Amino acid sequence: MQQLTNEQLIQAAQQFGTPLYVYHSEKISEKYQQLTTAFHKSNTKIFYACKALTNISILKHIKSLGCNVDCSSINEVKLALYAGFKPTEILYTSNGIAFNEIVEAKELGVYITIDSLSNLAKFGAAFGNTYPISLRIRPNIMGGGNIQISTGHDESKFGIPITQLQQILELVQQYNINVQGLHIHTGSDIDNIDVFIKGIEVLFEIIHQFPNLKFIDLGSGFKVKYKEGDKPTDISLLAQKIYEDFDNHPSAKNLEIWFEPGKFLVSECGHFITQVNVIKHNEEATFIGVDSGFNHLIRPMFYGSYHTIKNISNPNGEEQEYAVVGNLCETDTFAWKRKIATTQEGDYLCFSNAGAYGFEMSSNFNSRYKPAEVLFKNNEASLIRRRDVFEDLLRNQTGL
Numbered sequence: 066m067q068q069l070t071n072e073q074l075i076q077a078a079q080q081f082g083t084p085l086y087v088y089h090s091e092k093i094s095e096k097y098q099q100l101t102t103a104f105h106k107s108n109t110k111i112f113y114a115c116k117a118l119t120n121i122s123i124l125k126h127i128k129s130l131g132c133n134v135d136c137s138s139i140n141e142v143k144l145a146l147y148a149g150f151k152p153t154e155i156l157y158t159s160n161g162i163a164f165n166e167i168v169e170a171k172e173l174g175v176y177i178t179i180d181s182l183s184n185l186a187k188f189g190a191a192f193g194n195t196y197p198i199s200l201r202i203r204p205n206i207m208g209g210g211n212i213q214i215s216t217g218h219d220e221s222k223f224g225i226p227i228t229q230l231q232q233i234l235e236l237v238q239q240y241n242i243n244v245q246g247l248h249i250h251t252g253s254d255i256d257n258i259d260v261f262i263k264g265i266e267v268l269f270e271i272i273h274q275f276p277n278l279k280f281i282d283l284g285s286g287f288k289v290k291y292k293e294g295d296k297p298t299d300i301s302l303l304a305q306k307i308y309e310d311f312d313n314h315p316s317a318k319n320l321e322i323w324f325e326p327g328k329f330l331v332s333e334c335g336h337f338i339t340q341v342n343v344i345k346h347n348e349e350a351t352f353i354g355v356d357s358g359f360n361h362l363i364r365p366m367f368y369g370s371y372h373t374i375k376n377i378s379n380p381n382g383e384e385q386e387y388a389v390v391g392n393l394c395e396t397d398t399f400a401w402k403r404k405i406a407t408t409q410e411g412d413y414l415c416f417s418n419a420g421a422y423g424f425e426m427s428s429n430f431n432s433r434y435k436p437a438e439v440l441f442k443n444n445e446a447s448l449i450r451r452r453d454v455f456e457d458l459l460r461n462q463t464g465l
């Protein structure tokens with residue numbers, strides 16, 4: 066197991082300042098290898114869901130591993146092309162987008178997944194069978210950690226509900242649309258393998274209706290380990306079950322199986338380092354106030370995610386119970402009643418699992434600067450995005 070040391074993290078914090086996102090290339094490679102070892106068959110393709118972390122240096126590293134890329138916006142498609150991915154290595158999984166973005170994606174020559182009847186009809190009318198597409202189906206099953214990060218249930222906006230299959234088929238027939246793939250993505254943090262298996266069963270019931278089918282895209286949602294005792298998705302068991310399912314189903318045997326992991330590949334590689342500004346003793350809690358807030362790491366406030374927090378300046382100190390909070394003029398609690406080694410002002414606190422949806426969801430709220438990003442490769446740290454400076458706050462404003 067690859068691991069950056071506390072000394073390396075502190076050194077990076079001192080060299081590049083805080084708050085700081087630090088990523089570890091070798092960890093990403095390790096996770097990719099774990100995935101491809103489990104999903105070893107040549108009919109399986111991995112597309113990194115780059116909305117988790119789009120820094121070009123990360124995209125280039127992922128490309129160097131031989132991985133493909135999954136995009137959630139046309140700009141992500143352009144970033145992927147910029148990073149060197151070929152159009153045939155890029156999948157655009159669209160959701161609720163304007164049709165002109167689909168046209169643009171088609172002109173760029175990337176794989177396109179359509180997720181509404183409306184865009185499917187527009188696509189059919191404009192392009193008929195001249196360009197293959199895939200369809201995102203909403204299987205109407207519940208999966209994932211909580212309702213905010215679950216996307217396959219019957220109140221979710223994602224995908225075309227399986228109950229509208231008839232309308233899909235009518236459009237496909239009317240415009241002779243070439244449907245080469247079916248896609249489901251039921252949410253995040255799915256530890257129960259049966260959720261994937263159920264999704265596959267839903268698709269297996271309809272694949273015979275799509276004679277041009279080449280692949281089934283099972284999305285992602287692999288759960289990662291945030292703390293001791295967490296049960297991550299058992300990737301090897303999942304691979305074994307999925308392969309069995311496909312082998313046992315006559316019309317699925319020759320289909321490719323695609324995945325779009327985001328968090329699985331980059332969550333663990335990321336460390337978010339903050340420095341302690343103030344310690345406050347109150348009746349209810351001792352607050353550690355760090356030089357950041359939900360403007361830099363929104364996940365705990367946004368959907369209750371858990372990040373292990375370590376005092377890397379005093380790693381062996383006696384543990385005490387703290388509340389870790391930010392410096393925003395808004396409640397920004399990172400952790401409540403958390404055991405952390407005795408902490409003093411000036412110490413560095415490191416948040417784990419900060420690679421996915423960390424920097425990517427950051428903002429300039431409170432007119433704070435977005436953090437810098439650093440990438441370790443072969444134990445060498447390099448800056449891959451500088452910290453904002455004051456001019457960045459003014460950059461797009463007119464009338465100055």
Ligand SMILES: *Cc1c(COP(=O)(O)O)cnc(C)c1O
Binds near residue numbers: 135253254286328
């Ligand atoms: C976000 C997303 C993913 C990645 O999900 P993770 O939980 O980060 O692995 C994959 N596919 C689609 C369509 C997504 O929207």
